[in-house]
Amino acid sequence: MLVTTPQTDFEPIHSMLMNNSLSSKAIIGAVELHIFDRLDGRALTAAALAEEGGWVTTRLEPLLDILVAADLLTRNNGEYTNTPVASEFLVTTAPLYQGDCMALTMRFASSVENAIAELVAGGEVDRTEADNGWALEKVMEGTAQDACGVALPRVVQLVAGLPGFHDFRTMADVGGNHGHYTMGVLEQNPDMRGTIFDLPHVAEQSRLRCERFGFGDRIATQGLDFRKQALPAGQFDLILMSHILYGFKGDLGSTLGKIADGLKPGGWFVSHHFSRHQTNGGEMAKASLELITRLAGYPSHFIEQEELSEHLASAGFTDVRFEPVSAKGLGLMTAARKPA
Structure with missing residues (x-):
């Protein structure tokens, strides 16, 4: 039978896989692009920010919207600016900048994430x-x-x-x-x-x-x-x-x-x-x-x-x-x- 009616809802799992994996990498990408540096104390549209950074507006805009959903940017009348937490922790000149820490966490996690099945099955761990x-x-x-x-x-x-x-x-x-x-x-x-x-x-x-x-x-x-x-x-x-x-x-x-x-x-x-x-x-x-x-x-x-x-x-x-x-x-x- 080609069509089977689900008895439970898989959508929350699908959303978790998409949202958690992509959003964390989007934040790291924004740090690498110095987006938070450019928006610190300023409000810019996606088009203005893209022109300033030499980026593609249609690709930048959804990235900015992920940052809004993560409470790292605010959007008012089409202009984006940092939230206080972004200014305190994600601007490279800030005393409490966390960019290298975030990249380190992601690298460490990926070193085991990509081998979960192998390691659970008894694969060797080299410390x-x-x-x-x-x-x-x-x-x-x-x-x-x-x-x-x-x-x-x-x-x-x-x-x-x-x-x-x-x-x-x-x-x-x-x-x-x-x-x-x-x-x-x-x-x-x-x-x-x-x-x-x-x-x-x-x-x-x-x-x-x-x-x-x-x-x-x-x-x-x-x-x-x-x-x-x-x-x-x-x-x-x-x-x-x-x-x-x-x-x-x-x-x-x-x-x-x-x-x-x-x-x-x-x-x-x-x-x-x-x-x-x-x-x-x-x-x-x-x-x-x-x-x-x-x-x-x-x-x-x-x-x-x-x-x-x-x-x-x-x-x-x-x-x-x-x-x-x-x-x-x-x-x-x-x-x-x-x-x-």
Whole structure:
């Protein structure tokens, strides 16, 4: 029989496949074309913008309409201009520009998206390429933009509010990469010094970046693979991890023990990672993040308060604190103290 009447509605699935895939790539394309730069503080018609950029008006106009639907542009009387969020995050000269971060996210996602069936069926996952990539300038800039756009100010605020913070003199940033968390904390305490521990080829680039930002005399970098090596014992008032702890989810007990060993008595451990129990992230966002994480060879991207509290207690930590990074995301900040 050639004609079969559907008993359910497939249209929402079809729309999701079309809208989600195309809209994200349209936004990346608009960033690459510097559309938000051209419309910052200006209102232009599609024809005027196309003439200015050397583009095809009939192709540009639907792209602009996607950006309107995404709340990145407004359209009034046929003229387009940036929304506040576009001006803050998508204009290349803006302090919180996220273009490199978005491109990095898309590249990472596509590396596993195109092999979902193969990887679910047991295909090999090679993390060597990902490890090597952390030292690339574009990757480091993308991760820095991600931090600055969301978590960095909140994590720094939490650290600066810890009891005894102004007496801190040393900190370790494990997997510190771009160094912005270390630099942000040190800005709050001029008597502190920091050490960024990362894979050896990453640590060298971290050093150069910190020097460029004027912290060369206050931040040292050291090559270290925390999966196989330990931090110097009893040296730090603060040990910080941002989106690193999830990589050790399969062995949290011994990992937190190594962290405790690196702290001075009375020192603090602070972690920033994702939690499923953050209520406003959206179930699709949580499921998508977890799929990408597991396909990339990690056990999970989520660590919940209950699980972490248990392991922190077993490692001897006290005064455990949890705070969400924001009201709308999945980020969870954790602080715990080693007894004096």
